[in-house]
Amino acid sequence: MAAETAPAPLLRVAFVGKGGSGKSMISGTIVRLLGAAGEPVLALDSDPLPGLAFSVGIPQHDAGLPEEAVVERPEGEDGPRFRLAEDAVTLAERHARVGPDGVRFLQIGKAGSRAGGNQGRSLHAFRHVAAGLDDGPWHLVGDLPGGTRQPFFGWARWARLVLVVVEPVSASILTGRRLARLGQVEGGPRVVAVASKVDGPADTELVAGRTGLPVIAAVPHDPAVAAAERLGSAPLDHDPDAPAVQAVRSLLVSLRSAGGVA
Amino acid sequence: MKVAVVGKGGAGKTTTAAVVARTLSRLGGPVVALDCDTNANLGLSLGLGWDATDELADLRSDLAEGEVEHEPTWSGLVARFGSDAPDGVRLAVVNRIEDPEPG
Known part of the structure; x- marks a missing residue:
């Protein structure tokens, strides 16, 4: 049966939500689970x-793209001021770090970094590389900064599915409600919620009711995750059977069975 | 006294700022609380409620979309983009509105 042997589509999923809601834990664990299953995966960290x-378990916290990744338009020519020096897939292949389970990891330079160089060029490079990876051989899993700014300025346009991570607390729910508007843009991605740090079905219902988004997974409040975060370890390495990790495993299964669009 | 609270998302910035603002006000204010976050939630922690918090944020995004005129003065900003919160704290949403995209 052809339908059973056809390869599942590659994921193009971006995680957004309020700061501290659990975006990095969930996205990092998904990245590692894909890698452990032998699948090619590229994590995109634009925070x-x-x-x-x-949460992925990479001892590299500050390595943006080099400013040479973009070239400046020569004087007198038309067009945008900067363009990528090479195609996005080549740049991602060259500059992504390789982490545990063979996962690839590409990040923007961090605020307050001493790396120097032109942050603007590096940010531009990252954004345009991310936007040009659809033909690449990897699953794409993005972790955006907390809040509404990057998502509404088009940093997740490469994503076919946007997952809003929402804790059952007012500020996180209000943020989720604002982010739900991403899905109302014509031709925009599908937008769904993942309830995070929940203590039971009532919490999940609160997230669904107040954000108006379909909740496709509920990740429980889990002391094992808090312990991993205290140690700076990937939750998957700290306790692969922790309830929150199991919930992310289920989320990945349902994403894949739905062809990556939930 | 002029105090700014910064830190990573989820660290407790908004809660800290709100409690400091209301405590100062109870000690004899006056206090202006400035929400500089593009995802403005300080109203929730001050006790302003969901609807008023959302209205202030929406007013600010209308400005970003050019639907309302900019406010040139400090006192005008606090009046236009502000609301009265409990304990006499005046909250104003004054986040940056321009597109941060480089290049």
């Missing part, structure tokens, strides 16, 4: 604050 590197 100028540290986060995803910890």
